[in-house]
Amino acid sequence: QQQVKQSPQSLIVQKGGISIINCAYENTAFDYFPWYQQFPGKGPALLIAIRPDVSEKKEGRFTISFNKSAKQFSLHIMDSQPGDSATYFCAASSRTGNQFYFGTGTSLTVIP
Amino acid sequence: NAGVTQTPKFRILKIGQSMTLQCTQDMNHNYMYWYRQDPGMGLKLIYYSVGAGITDKGEVPNGYNVSRSTTEDFPLRLELAAPSQTSVYFCASSSGSMNTIYFGEGSWLTVV
Numbered sequence: 001q002q003q004v005k006q007s008p009q010s011l012i013v014q015k016g017g018i019s020i021i022n023c024a025y026e027n028t029a030f031d032y033f034p035w036y037q038q039f040p041g042k043g044p045a046l047l048i049a050i051r052p053d054v055s056e057k058k059e060g061r062f063t064i065s066f067n068k069s070a071k072q073f074s075l076h077i078m079d080s081q082p083g084d085s086a087t088y089f090c091a092a093s094s095r096t097g098n099q100f101y102f103g104t105g106t107s108l109t110v111i112p
Numbered sequence: 113n114a115g116v117t118q119t120p121k122f123r124i125l126k127i128g129q130s131m132t133l134q135c136t137q138d139m140n141h142n143y144m145y146w147y148r149q150d151p152g153m154g155l156k157l158i159y160y161s162v163g164a165g166i167t168d169k170g171e172v173p174n175g176y177n178v179s180r181s182t183t184e185d186f187p188l189r190l191e192l193a194a195p196s197q198t199s200v201y202f203c204a205s206s207s208g209s210m211n212t213i214y215f216g217e218g219s220w221l222t223v224v
């Protein structure tokens with residue numbers, strides 16, 4: 001059973017556009033929600049993370065929106081650039097658990 | 113600045129052979145993980161460890177074994193390789209379940 005559901009599987013965006021990737025979870029014990037970025041041939045790397053005490057976190061062009069009641073969170077990439085083309089994974093974990101649960105990934109392509 | 117180092121980078125195995133993927137981290141992290149990544153399937157947890165001498169199964173442990181004799185090292189053993197084990201394997205480490213996971217560069221394994 002997929003603990004974290006991610007959509008879409010792939011996304012094509014024009015340069016300068018907004019990329020939006022969505023994730024949903026069921027386990028209310030989750031209290032840490034990171035996003036990872038993976039370039040081809042490399043391991044994933046932390047992009048941005050949020051804890052449920054805030055509804056939004058912004059770092060540069062990247063924003064996480066968090067909706068605790070809906071158990072959903074999303075990544076918004078503003079002014080998308082070709083260099084943002086990568087696979088993005090959402091994840092969730094809890095302070096009482098030992099694991100991170102990853103979504104299935106979104107392949108983002110930003111067209112020049 | 114080594115972080116998480118895994119070897120080998122690439123390996124071709126014949127069906128029924130065995131091998132060990134090596135992983136070492138220099139960040140003194142207690143938590144270590146092995147994931148496999150298959151196209152469209154995201155990151156699946158194979159095994160994890162919360163400290164030296166402690167290991168536990170993840171989502172897809174069958175056909176694999178691990179050991180954690182030191183904080184730094186977390187090798188993954190493949191016994192009797194099968195084509196279904198053709199995948200990209202990532203070792204990772206973290207200081208806790210609410211903290212950043214650092215991934216290695218990945219090991220590409222093909223079983224023929």
